[in-house]
Amino acid sequence: MNCPNKPKYFWPVMALGVIGISFGSILIKLSTAQPLAIAFYRLMFSGLLMLPFYFGQPGQKKVSLNDLGWIALSALFLSLHFVAWVYSLSFTSVTSSVVLVTINPLFVSILGWVFLKEKTGPRILVAIAVVVTGGAIIGGRALAAGGMGNLGNLLALAGALMASGYLLTGRHLRKRLSLVTYTTICYSMTAVILLMASLAAKTPLGGFSKINYLYFALMAIGPQLLGHSIFNWGLKYLPTPRIAMLIIAEPVGATILAFVVLKQVPSIFEMIGAVFIMAGVYISAQEGKGPAVT
Numbered sequence: 249m250n251c252p253n254k255p256k257y258f259w260p261v262m263a264l265g266v267i268g269i270s271f272g273s274i275l276i277k278l279s280t281a282q283p284l285a286i287a288f289y290r291l292m293f294s295g296l297l298m299l300p301f302y303f304g305q306p307g308q309k310k311v312s313l314n315d316l317g318w319i320a321l322s323a324l325f326l327s328l329h330f331v332a333w334v335y336s337l338s339f340t341s342v343t344s345s346v347v348l349v350t351i352n353p354l355f356v357s358i359l360g361w362v363f364l365k366e367k368t369g370p371r372i373l374v375a376i377a378v379v380v381t382g383g384a385i386i387g388g389r390a391l392a393a394g395g396m397g398n399l400g401n402l403l404a405l406a407g408a409l410m411a412s413g414y415l416l417t418g419r420h421l422r423k424r425l426s427l428v429t430y431t432t433i434c435y436s437m438t439a440v441i442l443l444m445a446s447l448a449a450k451t452p453l454g455g456f457s458k459i460n461y462l463y464f465a466l467m468a469i470g471p472q473l474l475g476h477s478i479f480n481w482g483l484k485y486l487p488t489p490r491i492a493m494l495i496i497a498e499p500v501g502a503t504i505l506a507f508v509v510l511k512q513v514p515s516i517f518e519m520i521g522a523v524f525i526m527a528g529v530y531i532s533a534q535e536g537k538g539p540a541v542t
Contacts (some may be wrong), residue, residue: 254485265478270501272471273342274509276334279463283334283408284451286464288442290330293468295436313427318421323437325413330438331445333407340400341515342506344386344390347499347522348404354379354528355412355492375531382524387518393434415483415491422483431477499526 281288311319336345344510354375386401422431446453482491499522514522 256523258482258485259480262482265475265482266494266497267501268470268472268474268478269476269495269498270471272467272475273337273346273502274464274505275467276337277342277470277506277510279460281456282451283338283540284331284442284446284449285456286467287327287334287455287462288439288453289327289461290467290472291435291439291442292466294472295432295439297468297473297520298428298432298435301428305426305428308428311433315421315425316433317530318417319433320437320483322414322417322421323441325410325417325432326434326438327441327445329407329410329414330442331435332403332410336400336403336407336467338400341397341514341518342512343499343503343518343522344397344401345404345524346502347386347518348401349407349411350385350495351379351405351408351525351528352389352412352415352495353530355409356415359412359416360508371531375528378528379529380528382521382526382528384521385524415479418480419487421481422480427477427481431480435472435495438524453479480509 276283281289301430306406333345333349336349357375383405418430418434443453445451479491479495482494503514503522506514
């Protein structure tokens with residue numbers, strides 16, 4: 249299907265989404281809660297904040313069992329994305345983690361090529377080579393420095409893969425579900441999955457300082473509702489790879505914020521590797537300029 253005409257405010261709204269997600273890693277670093285607790289509260293607050301919009305929207309709110317199954321799959325991908333990414337920030341720098349977790353367009357292109365039999369070209373192979381080079385620069389430096397840096401980098405890559413599954417299922421569902429319906433149910437299901445994971449892992453979910461609960465709320469309002477929800481909205485007007493490409497702007501904002509707020513200065517290897525990775529992601533996203541969902 250051809251994509252509908254983008255509204256005049258499309259790009260300003262998407263810019264707001266990029267700003268929103270850029271704060272995610274900083275708020276996670278500031279929180280003293282364990283990763284599973286952070287992920288749970290972020291999604292719980294997001295689901296609760298969406299409920300008034302869900303019940304207040306006009307039209308049909310019922311969702312078929314088939315679509316509920318797809319939303320559950322999307323929620324599982326989102327849960328795994330957050331678990332992997334939040335844990336990655338415990339072992340590696342903001343720059344490395346955010347750069348590696350935002351290579352979604354490359355994974356989206358590869359998955360579409362392998363599983364959906366979507367046509368692709370030599371750009372994907374070039375993109376893979378460029379991204380692998382960038383990852384090797386960042387990973388090689390982490391390996392030379394010792395410690396757990398590469399574990400954090402691998403977790404960030406896993407988070408990127410899971411985010412790609414989340415975006416692809418979201419594109420499938422946005423063909424027939426409204427943004428409010430999809431995001432409300434998906435965020436709520438994700439919160440339930442993360443709650444069960446927290447209980448199974450015996451992760452403390454209470455007793456935090458007031459500032460931690462403020463961080464949880466800000467994560468829900470900024471990175472989730474103004475970030476993820478805006479990108480889900482954008483799936484109506486642009487294909488998945490091009491929406492995912494916009495996310496590569498996040499490392500720039502996150503690195504600047506990490507320097508200002510956390511006094512975390514990226515190494516020259518992280519900067520060089522980031523340039524390679526973002527270039528590769530851009531190349532892969534150019535391959536996917538197909539029709540968007542309607």
